[in-house]
Amino acid sequence: MRAVGLLLLLLLSVCGSGAQREVQEMAPRDPAEEPTEQTTPDIWAEVRALRDMVVELNVHMGLQQREKSDLQSELLISKSRIDQLERLNAASKVAFYTALTSAGYVGPFNSDMTLKYNKVFTNIGSAYSPSTGVFTAPVRGVYYFQFTLCGNHTGLMGVYVYKNNQRIMYNVEWKEETLYKYFTNSVVLELVKGDKINLVLPSTYSLFDDGDNHSTFSGALLFTL
Ligand SMILES: *[C@@H]1O[C@H](CO)[C@@H](O)[C@H](O)[C@H]1NC(C)=O
Ligand SMILES: *[C@@H]1O[C@H](CO)[C@@H](O)[C@H](O)[C@H]1NC(C)=O
Numbered sequence: 001m002r003a004v005g006l007l008l009l010l011l012l013s014v015c016g017s018g019a020q021r022e023v024q025e026m027a028p029r030d031p032a033e034e035p036t037e038q039t040t041p042d043i044w045a046e047v048r049a050l051r052d053m054v055v056e057l058n059v060h061m062g063l064q065q066r067e068k069s070d071l072q073s074e075l076l077i078s079k080s081r082i083d084q085l086e087r088l089n090a091a092s093k094v095a096f097y098t099a100l101t102s103a104g105y106v107g108p109f110n111s112d113m114t115l116k117y118n119k120v121f122t123n124i125g126s127a128y129s130p131s132t133g134v135f136t137a138p139v140r141g142v143y144y145f146q147f148t149l150c151g152n153h154t155g156l157m158g159v160y161v162y163k164n165n166q167r168i169m170y171n172v173e174w175k176e177e178t179l180y181k182y183f184t185n186s187v188v189l190e191l192v193k194g195d196k197i198n199l200v201l202p203s204t205y206s207l208f209d210d211g212d213n214h215s216t217f218s219g220a221l222l223f224t225l
Pocket of ligand 1: 152153177178179180
């Protein structure tokens with residue numbers, strides 16, 4: 001806008017000086033017999049040239065304005081993308097490691113029971129809840145889960161793996177009358193945000209854990225998708 005103002009000033013001063021020159025040149029003569037044909041065309045040519053310059057400048061500034069707003073919206077898009085990546089990065093640190101209990105035997109029960117691993121040693125991202133025993137995926141990605149079961153009652157020991165209240169795995173062993181029996185299994189699962197994973201003790205089955213961390217459940221996000 002300042003450039004336009006300057007141009008207008010320039011335009012006015014050119015018109016002004018042209019008019020002055022005209023007056024000076026005309027002064028000694030009689031204005032009636034000598035019209036202003038000599039100087040007038042030059043002034044109008046200059047005025048037209050200046051008008052063209054102003055138009056050109058306006059177009060140029062319009063372009064600059066558009067470039068500026070394009071840049072501003074690109075900046076806004078970049079900023080929201082960075083915010084999104086920061087949120088994703090914060091949500092993508094997920095790892096937990098837990099053990100079942102220090103209290104000895106869990107089960108047998110008359111019905112299936114979600115196992116609440118209540119010794120939480122690692123829980124980066126707090127995706128595992130010890131109060132419910134449920135892991136909730138905080139972000140879409142590929143996750144690795146592993147469990148080790150220990151049994152010490154003679155009889156059935158085992159577990160169901162549930163994803164969103166649907167059984168996706170069943171593992172079972174029979175424990176003889178010997179000291180402690182273990183087995184381990186793992187799964188790699190593609191989960192979306194909010195998917196839930198938990199382990200369920202089938203009815204009549206039992207597990208064992210004490211201060212020695214015999215029965216554990218752990219998991220981690222391998223990578224986001
Ligand atoms: C585990 O089982 C063995 C064999 O039955 C038994 O001797 C031992 O006392 C049991 N341990 C516990 C902590 O109950
Ligand atoms: C059980 O695991 C926790 C965490 O790793 C550890 O502090 C504790 O010493 C473990 N218990 C035994 C008997 O190793």
